[in-house]
Amino acid sequence: MKILVINGPNLNLLGLREPDIYGRRNYAALQDYIRESAADAGTEVEIFQSNHEGEIVDAIQEAFGVFDGIVINPAAYTHTSVAILDALKAVALPAVEVHLSDVSKRESFRQISFAGMACIATYMGLGFDGYRRAIFHLRDFCNGEVKDA
Numbered sequence: 290m291k292i293l294v295i296n297g298p299n300l301n302l303l304g305l306r307e308p309d310i311y312g313r314r315n316y317a318a319l320q321d322y323i324r325e326s327a328a329d330a331g332t333e334v335e336i337f338q339s340n341h342e343g344e345i346v347d348a349i350q351e352a353f354g355v356f357d358g359i360v361i362n363p364a365a366y367t368h369t370s371v372a373i374l375d376a377l378k379a380v381a382l383p384a385v386e387v388h389l390s391d392v393s394k395r396e397s398f399r400q401i402s403f404a405g406m407a408c409i410a411t412y413m414g415l416g417f418d419g420y421r422r423a424i425f426h427l428r429d430f431c432n433g434e435v436k437d438a
């Protein structure tokens with residue numbers, strides 16, 4: 290089984306950006322963590338990061354027929370992008386949403402998640418561990434072991 294992990298804008302600056310919110314570990318450490326988690330789950334993984342909405346839409350479209358599921362942290366595009374929501378709906382691959390921080394306890398403009406409307410589950414406020422849980426959730430879902438939300 291092959292999982293695509295998509296990370297949106299500014300996640301490449303982990304470690305530097307607002308460490309009190311996002312932690313002190315950098316993006317390379319997150320990539321290592323994701324690869325280790327996928328290996329533990331027995332899945333293949335590819336990781337994609339972009340600061341550009343259209344590139345994220347392209348990556349979702351290109352995942353069709355190649356990947357079995359998507360883990361996505363759309364970052365700020367979570368709260369603005371109907372295009373990413375539509376792309377997820379278009380390819381109809383099972384997707385799990387991740388946020389490092391607990392967006393439910395943050396500003397009002399972060400309270401809507403467009404991408405989340407096309408996802409079977411969301412993990413937030415768990416830091417890196419959210420990605421691990423999302424990968425295992427997707428694996429179990431694809432193996433018929435968890436139901437759609």
Ligand code: DQA
Nearest residue numbers: 362364365388389390392399
């Ligand atoms: C984030 C939360 C978003 O609101 C924010 O814009 C991000 C990161 C998170 O992982 O906590 O860039 O998706």
